[in-house]
Amino acid sequence: MARRVVTLVPEYLARSGSLFLFIGPSTPCSTCRYRGVCVDNLVEGRVYEVLQVIPKKRFRCPLHGADVVPVEATTPLxxxxxxxxxxxxxxxxxxxxxxxxxxxxxxxxxxxxxxxxxxxxxxxxxxxxxxxxxxxxxxxxxxxxxxxxxx
Incomplete structure (x- = not known):
């Protein structure tokens, strides 16, 4: 079974079953206080699938200029x-x-x-x-x- 990770995604991706390709951290990520939970536990070049949204939490993302939401994700088949x-x-x-x-x-x-x-x-x-x-x-x-x- 693929490992599960908690990460942050934009609100439009925060749906069970959503897929995203992590292409790597952007420049604003290097100084972001949420980097550890957002990009540090993802592997560059991997596709991830959102398993579930972690409710009642939101964080402002300097890259997206909008809120991001914590989700549990995994690498799908x-x-x-x-x-x-x-x-x-x-x-x-x-x-x-x-x-x-x-x-x-x-x-x-x-x-x-x-x-x-x-x-x-x-x-x-x-x-x-x-x-x-x-x-x-x-x-x-x-x-x-x-x-x-x-x-």
């Missing part, structure tokens, strides 16, 4: 294309997006999904064989649901 030979439920593999994919590739979002980086360890939770992944380079790829294994 992510869908990505993997080579068919690696796609075994329960296996922990190192994510390695195919090389040579161009922006014109119809499956680029599955081969290079937001929230996953080359070298990430992932556990294969489900193989979605009914969903075909088109590869113009001829590789046999399948869509999988993956759980990022935090170090």
């Amino acid at each position: 992510l869908e990505a294309a993997l080579p068919e030979r690696m796609a075994r439920i329960g296996a922990i593999v190192k994510f390695s997006p195919p090389q040579g994919c161009g922006v014109d590739c119809p499956s680029i979002d599955l081969c290079h999904p937001p929230g996953l980086r080359a070298g990430d360890k992932v556990r294969i939770v489900e193989v979605l064989k009914e969903k075909k992944v088109e590869c113009p380079r001829g590789e046999r790829m399948v869509l999988c649901r993956l759980e990022v294994q935090e170090v």
